[in-house]
Amino acid sequence: MNMEKDYIKLIFGLKLKQARTNKNLSLFGLAKITELSKSYLNEIEKGKKYPKTEKIILLAEKLDVTYDHMVSLKLDNNLAPIGEILKSGILKEIPLDLFGIQEADLIDIIANAPAKVNAFISTIIEIAQHYNLTRESFFLASLRSYQEAHNNYFEELEEKVLLFCKAFHIDGETTISIDELSAILIEEYGYSIKEIVFSEQEELGDLRSIFVPKSKTLLLSVGIDYSQKAFILAKEIAYNFLEIKERLYTFSWIKFDNFDQVLNNFYASYFAGALLIPRERLINELNLFLSKTDPKPQEMIQLMNKFTVSPESFYQRLTNILPKDFQIKNLFFLRLSHEIGTDTYQIKKELHITNQQEPHANEMNEHYCRRWVSIKTIVESLKQKKEHFFDAQISRYENSNNEYLVFSSATPDPFKKNCLRSISVGILITPSIKKKFKFIEGNSVQRQLVGVTCETCSVQNCLERASPSIHLEQKLRNEKTDATVQEYLAKFS
Structure with missing residues (x-):
C-alpha cells in the first residue's frame, strides 16, 4: 500500500496517545515533562502534525518506549482494528464534513474504544455485503440522509x-x-x-x-x-x-x-x-388545487402539465416545497419500477421527511403490498394503455393505524425498455393536514387498508396478497412459545 502522509501522522498520533495513557499522563502532564506545548502535543495526537526526529526521541524517552516503536507503522493488537480501518480508506469514502464531523474526531472516538467500535464497523460492513450494498449505494444513502436532514x-x-x-x-x-x-x-x-x-x-x-x-x-x-x-x-x-x-x-x-x-x-x-418549476408559481397552483373539495385525477395531471417536466421532477419538487411552504413535515417519496410480464415491483428511490415513514424499501426480496396506489397505478396504466395514469388514495396501515394521503403517477420508464415506473408522494394525515387538504374528509379519494410487505402483513382475507405472511406467522409462533416458556418458569420456580 502507498502510505499517505495523513495516514502516517494519524498512526503516530494514536501511538503517542496510547503511550501517554499507559503512563496515566494527561496532556498537561506530558507537556510539563517534555517542555513541549500542550496544544502542539494535542495536534500530534489528532494526526495534524508529525514531530521532528529530536522531538520523537524526547517523547520516547519520557514515555519509556523505544524510538523504533514510535515510528513504526505497526499498531498494538488493541489498536490494530483502527489501522485496518485507516488502510481500507473507508473514512475517505464517508462524507464526514457533510454532517459536521471531523475525521480526527472520529479517529478519537475509535481510539478510545477500538475493539467495540471496530466490531460495530465490521457489523455495518457485513450487513452491507449481505445486502450487496455497493459503493454507489453507500454514496446515495449518504446523500439521502443529507437531504432528509x-x-x-x-x-x-x-x-x-x-x-x-x-x-x-x-x-x-x-x-x-x-x-x-x-x-x-x-x-x-x-x-x-x-x-x-x-x-x-x-x-x-x-x-x-x-x-x-x-x-x-x-x-x-x-x-x-x-x-x-x-x-x-x-x-x-x-x-x-x-x-x-x-x-x-x-x-x-x-x-x-x-x-x-x-x-x-x-x-x-x-x-x-x-x-x-418556479417556487412561487408552484405555491400558487398548489393553493388553488388544495382549495378544491372534490378534485378529479385529470386536474392533477393538468397541474403537472403546466410545467415542462416529467412526473418525477414534479413530485421531487413537491418534496422541496411542501415541507418548507406548507409546513408538511411528514411525507415520503417513492419511485417503483416494474418489468412488464413479471410480478415484481422494486423501490428504486425513496426519501423520508421528517421521520422514516411506513412504506419503505425492503432488501429481503419481499413483496410490497399490492394495495399500494404506487403499484395500482402501474397495473391500471398497463390495463388502460395510458402513457400517464394518475390516482390518489388514503392508505391506512394495519399495524399502526397511521393514514397517508398518497398521490401516484405511472408512466413508461424512459431508461428501460418494457418497464414502467410509478412516482409517489405520501403525506401523513394529521388534524392540520385535514385543514390544508379540503377533500380528505370527503369521498373523492378512495380509502384502503394496506401493509408494507405481504410477508409481514396481518390483513385478513386479502385478495391482492402476493405471498403468505410467513414472517408475521413466525413472529406469532415465537411469541406463543415464549409465553409458554414463561408459564413453565413460573410453575417450577
Whole structure:
C-alpha cells in the first residue's frame, strides 16, 4: 500500500496517545515533562502534525518506549482494528464534513474504544455485503440522509435560481422554453449541441445525454421527449452557473468516482427542478388545487402539465416545497419500477421527511403490498394503455393505524425498455393536514387498508396478497412459545 502522509501522522498520533495513557499522563502532564506545548502535543495526537526526529526521541524517552516503536507503522493488537480501518480508506469514502464531523474526531472516538467500535464497523460492513450494498449505494444513502436532514429544501440553491433568472431576464410566471435554455448554453457558455441516435450503440441505449468537456459539446439522444430535454439543458446550465467542476458527464449516471460527484449531481438537479418549476408559481397552483373539495385525477395531471417536466421532477419538487411552504413535515417519496410480464415491483428511490415513514424499501426480496396506489397505478396504466395514469388514495396501515394521503403517477420508464415506473408522494394525515387538504374528509379519494410487505402483513382475507405472511406467522409462533416458556418458569420456580 502507498502510505499517505495523513495516514502516517494519524498512526503516530494514536501511538503517542496510547503511550501517554499507559503512563496515566494527561496532556498537561506530558507537556510539563517534555517542555513541549500542550496544544502542539494535542495536534500530534489528532494526526495534524508529525514531530521532528529530536522531538520523537524526547517523547520516547519520557514515555519509556523505544524510538523504533514510535515510528513504526505497526499498531498494538488493541489498536490494530483502527489501522485496518485507516488502510481500507473507508473514512475517505464517508462524507464526514457533510454532517459536521471531523475525521480526527472520529479517529478519537475509535481510539478510545477500538475493539467495540471496530466490531460495530465490521457489523455495518457485513450487513452491507449481505445486502450487496455497493459503493454507489453507500454514496446515495449518504446523500439521502443529507437531504432528509435539511427537509430536502436548500435555500441557497433557491436563491441561486432567482439570481440566475434576474441575470438572464427569465420570467418566473412563464415556462422557460427549450429554445431559451439552448440559447443560454450556446451563447453564454460556449456549448455546441448535437442530437445523435444513441440506440445504434447497444451500450448507450439507456443514456439520454453525454457532455464532452474538451469541446463543450452536449450530445443528446434523439429519443428523448420534451421534458427530458428541458431537464438536461437546465442541469447543464446549473453546472455552469454554480461553477461546478467535479461532475458527471452522462445522464443518467453510470458510476460515481467520489462523493463530490454525487453531491454536485444533486445540486445541479435541484437547480434544474427549481428553474423549470418556479417556487412561487408552484405555491400558487398548489393553493388553488388544495382549495378544491372534490378534485378529479385529470386536474392533477393538468397541474403537472403546466410545467415542462416529467412526473418525477414534479413530485421531487413537491418534496422541496411542501415541507418548507406548507409546513408538511411528514411525507415520503417513492419511485417503483416494474418489468412488464413479471410480478415484481422494486423501490428504486425513496426519501423520508421528517421521520422514516411506513412504506419503505425492503432488501429481503419481499413483496410490497399490492394495495399500494404506487403499484395500482402501474397495473391500471398497463390495463388502460395510458402513457400517464394518475390516482390518489388514503392508505391506512394495519399495524399502526397511521393514514397517508398518497398521490401516484405511472408512466413508461424512459431508461428501460418494457418497464414502467410509478412516482409517489405520501403525506401523513394529521388534524392540520385535514385543514390544508379540503377533500380528505370527503369521498373523492378512495380509502384502503394496506401493509408494507405481504410477508409481514396481518390483513385478513386479502385478495391482492402476493405471498403468505410467513414472517408475521413466525413472529406469532415465537411469541406463543415464549409465553409458554414463561408459564413453565413460573410453575417450577
